[in-house]
Amino acid sequence: MRVLSGAAHPLLIRLARGFVRLRWLARGKYMRAASAALLMLLALTALRTYEPRIVTETKERVFDAYQRLKPRQPVEDLPVRIVDIDEASLATFGQWPWPRTRLAALTKRLAELGAGVIAYDIIFSEPDRTTPERLAADLAGSDLPDRDRAVALLKSLPDHDTSFADAMRQAPTVLGFAATRRANDTRPAVKTGLAFVGITPTKVLPPFHGAVANLPLLEEAASGVGAINLSARDRGGVVRRLPMLMSDGDRVYPGLAVEALRVAQGQKGVIIRGTGASGDDDTGHAALVDMRVGQFKLPLTDDGEAWLYYTRDDPARYVSAKDVLDPAQTDRMRDRLEGTIVLVGATASGLVDARATAIGQVMPGVAIQAQMIEQVVSQDFLERPDWASGFEIVMTLLLGSLVAALVLLAGARFSLVACGLVFVGAIGGSWIAFSQFRLLIDPVYPSLATLLTYIAVERVLHTASDREKKFVRQAFGQYLAPDLLAQLERAPDGLRLGGEQRELSVMFMDVRGFTPISEALSATELVDFINTLLSPLSDAIQDELGTIDKYIGDSIMAFWNAPVDVPDHAAHACRAALRMRSVVEQLNAADAFGFAARGLADPVVRIGIGLNTGIACVGNMGSEKRFNYSAMGDVVNVAARIESASKEFGTDLLVSEEVARAAPSIALLEAGEIMLKGKSRPTRLYALAGDEAYAASDTFAEVRRLHRSLLDALAAEDETRATTMLAACRAAAPQALTGLYDCFAARMKLLPGASRPQLDRADG
Structure with missing residues (x-):
């Protein structure tokens, strides 16, 4: 029986709202970047059309540099001379x-x-x-001797x-x-x-x-x-x-x-x-x-x-x-x-x-x-043709639009290289126009306009990306694995929301015997117990790239391969389950919950986990005001029922046949078949025995051989052989599988020829 907390964890509401906002950010940043590029190009075009002094001087200094690099070549015997008053x-x-x-x-x-x-x-x-007439006028008013003679002589001289x-x-x-x-x-x-x-x-x-x-x-x-x-x-x-x-x-x-x-x-x-x-x-x-x-x-x-x-x-x-x-x-x-x-x-x-x-x-x-x-x-002229200004304005628009499009489509690094090529190409083309055709075409303004457009678009995208990363980390940092969080930060645009069909691996985890535990604890102690248990279990899920869907009292629902792709997601889910088993064992050994110190009759905490793989619908679920990012579908329902069935099979980790096919490198042992509610045929289930390293060991090869012999004996209703194989399996298998073989022992009591008292005890 599960006890639902009155203050259920609100993470799914935050998660779904976060994804909606993230989608808006991802979509809106490109609109803002395109708008920034458009506004920048319009402003630069208007500036070029108005051509303030700084634009003119920059352009003319480039033309000056061209002349220094390639001045007009002197022609011998040109008929031009300067008579110099030196x-x-x-x-x-x-x-x-x-x-x-x-x-x-x-x-x-x-x-x-x-x-x-x-x-x-x-x-x-x-x-x-110094003309004589002017000198004569100056002498006329003087008292010099022979003034009149000097004046007459000066007036007789020609005017200069x-x-x-x-x-x-x-x-x-x-x-x-x-x-x-x-x-x-x-x-x-x-x-x-x-x-x-x-x-x-x-x-x-x-x-x-x-x-x-x-x-x-x-x-x-x-x-x-x-x-x-x-x-x-x-x-x-x-x-x-x-x-x-x-x-x-x-x-x-x-x-x-x-x-x-x-x-x-x-x-x-x-x-x-x-x-x-x-x-x-x-x-x-x-x-x-x-x-x-x-x-x-x-x-x-x-x-x-x-x-x-x-x-x-x-x-x-x-x-x-x-x-x-x-x-x-x-x-x-x-x-x-x-x-x-x-x-x-x-x-x-x-x-x-x-x-x-x-x-x-x-x-x-x-x-x-x-x-x-x-x-x-x-006839060696420099010429700035009447179409030069129009050409430069058109090039400003074309090159700026090209680089802006490249930033939006190909990213900033490639576009920066393209921007550099634009610089080189513009200067090279302008130099060829000057050196070969004596045309003055400005390379600087189109190039600078291209660079400014690149900076405007890149800054808008960078700012938006920083906001997205900050938002992703704030909204999802405690619910997603760090590697998944890094993927979301690198490529938040890859999120597809709103009801997407994806193959998922789904996990349900539940605490065994939660009712007696909750009855023995106060409300505050119960919350401490839940936090002490669920926190390391959540870390184990996140360490294996899982996404925590929800906490329901003492239970966890998680899934793999959404919102971002996780290769080998079934194997990741199996490894997470094994880690969770180890975490619970360590917590019990350390009496982290204080149950042994309290003197509880059963101080050991046990969990059950069910795993299933299949197609699910993942996306926003709920109303416009309250919604969750979650998974729905038969694969989710089957995972929940497998977790419930794990008690019947005497094991804490139970997976579906689909998981077994999707994670062949994991150590799995067939547990048997069960008719799940809503299914028309039995579902084959497997006990999770260990990870890839254990699966590749000789020890597991022997356990698997003995286990296969046990299943064959049970299928042949050979009680004697089954008893022998069961004992061999108990001796070779890990301690965690003791409950599974207890379940097989109970099945053996139902074989034809088994004693009734044993069957009664098994049923009882």
């Missing part, structure tokens, strides 16, 4: 600014030496302070600015101007004819509001006027682009490099092509595409700039102004300057306009203009 020139002709007469002499000298065009990277916005203008009229000369953000009414002269194809440039070019221009006299004499501005988009002091076109909102002005090329080729104008031109698709984004200067075509950015592709600064590009003006150097200078585009600029200390470049060198501004002219002449 330290030697200042030492020879005096400090700057020089009188315009010396600049006139320099201009004439360059024309005599055969320069194709002379472009000044200098702005002459004020009259020459006029001399410079006359020299420029006799030579193809280009002057520079600077556009400014400060508003004024000054505007440079437009010497270039501009033809537009497609969008009008004034609708695209950012307008400037003022200018620092040359004296009108000088601009009128010059063949061209071009802007010497550097790109306003270049930040951090590194020059990467150069404006080819500028606008004040009404007119379009060329850059100095464009004007020098135009004048050198004797062209009247340039052709500018923008979006919407015939034969081009109108992308809906107004932008400039390219421009043609004579025989040269160069690509433009959306706002009329060109990317600089640098070579190392070469001293051979420079010619000292002192040498140009030295008559003794005529032949050598003609050889250096004839037919070239000459840029006049300063590199002397205090005059140089030093600029950091993408190639890592500091160069004067005039050298940057020269580099631009060189790459146009050599």
